[in-house]
Amino acid sequence: MAGFSTFIIFTSVLCQLSVTTTSGTLKEVVGALGGSVTFTLNFTEFHTVVWTFNTFSIAIIAKDNVIVLQNHNKERIIFPDGSSLKLSQLKKNDSGVYRAEIHRTSFQSPFTQEYKLYVYENLSTPKVTMDGQANKNGTCTTKLTCSMEEGGDNVTYSWKAIGQGVNEFHDGAILPISWKSGEKDKTLICMARNPISHSSSAPILAQNLCEDSANDLRSSNFILYILPGAIVFSVMLVMTIPFAIRTERRKGKESQLLVCSATYVKAIKL
Template sequence: MLGSPACFVFIFLLCQLTGSAASGTLKELVGALGGTVTFPLKHSVNQIDSIIWIFNTTTLVTIQPNTTGRQANVIVTQNRNRERVDFLHGNYSLTLSKLKKNDSGAYRVEIHSSSLQDPFIQEYGLHVYEHLSKPKVTMGLQNIKNGTCVTNLTCSVEEGGEDVTYSWKSLGQATNESHYGSILPISWRLGKKDMTFICEARNPISSNSSNPVSAQKLCEGALRDPLASIFLKLLVVVFLLSAVALVPVILIMRRERGKVSEFVEEKNRMDTHQETFNHNPPSGETSEYATTSHRNKTTPEENPANTLYFTVQIPPKMEKHHSLPRSPDSPNLSTYENAT
């Protein structure tokens, strides 16, 4: 009788320890975008009442195992996951297909049993990665001194650039060398044997390599680039100096052109004033003297001493006419008459 309580206590503690030990530690899983991942489930629970799969804080699937004469009942809480979840035959390990980036996160499975005081729990961490694109190699600032080209090469990827590691392979030397990191410092002496560099990028699900990069081509291009840069700078300086020199010339020309225009305008005003003065004499009477010679009608009796001359005053309104006004009732008058 005394042994029965002690045995009961021992079995109870054993069950507690077994249930506690069955709860495994966190398992890290990785998956490829669009691929499939399986969450392995290992347990020693004989009598299972229910299994619950949880994503972050949301229930993903609830399973009621099959009993005698009954099939397991699987309840998927979200319709969008109905076609993506599956379970291995004879096991309740979860398989998730058509992975998306937002599938990354924390997963947990809980096995509830009447034989356990606490549920069996297993936790997982899933990270979904993209396949890496081809790495791109760019060259940094170059320094060529004493015939040696020194620069840095940088390796990078545009897609799938999460948790990426980089490594370099240097070919063309007596012993091929490796370097880890996205930046590779190189030093190559002009005229020496060419060296080739290849960058390899990796993430947990894929890897990809860059095109070979030639040190000779890089450094020979660097030699040409400074000359082109210097020539371009000289052109810019010459252009700026020419522009600065032309500014005062343009200002002087515009000022002289303005003076010439003012002179022409002043001259035109003076000519116009003079013309107006000539065509508009002051008002008043204008005296005209006219004599008429009658050479063929001169008689011997004419005496110059007895000749009478008349002065005719033309009114201002008649200045535009070249003859005296004629009255229809009077005979023509002559400015030259003989008096005896």
């Protein structure tokens, strides 16, 4: 009996499919991997509703009789109000076009409503890489690139630079950097976003990226200021040592002369 009812429904629907249909505006729907979406119909009265996914039939609803045509999806599909379709445990390959063809006795032709489903993954932490670095006169120039190792569909990137007196935003995955040692440090954060989620990288300090530049500047300061002073001090020290030696020798001779004189005077008295 159930098979006969199914046959009658199929025959009725197939006879009506050749009739010209009218369509509503294509609706875009987004869902999260593992989540659920509902394709809502605003029809409370209908004779038959035929649901399809791309070119495959999903289910046929006729009055109180519901026939799910894909056995492997039966546990994932429900009809919350008797006509709308709810799909759960979303997979990447669920993305595509879903169509509801509504037949009503008051319609001269069926009405078709289409939905375009996009299934996205929740974003993980973005990966940040540094591409090249140049150091000149204490100024560091480089660029950072933000990317996703997985789940990178329809992702947009932006950068935030914050610090004392700094609050900047940059669009795009690539951030050029120019930082000079001695400048106030700033924190760089990459922000990634897709239609269902967003994520941010760990904070990055510009000073840490440009440590070589700071070291170069310290080396330059040593050469320009400290090293000349050290050289002058060394020269003065070299010049002073012989003078000190001569002075000590002269003092030694004078002491020896005084001792001899005292001995001579003492001998005379005796």
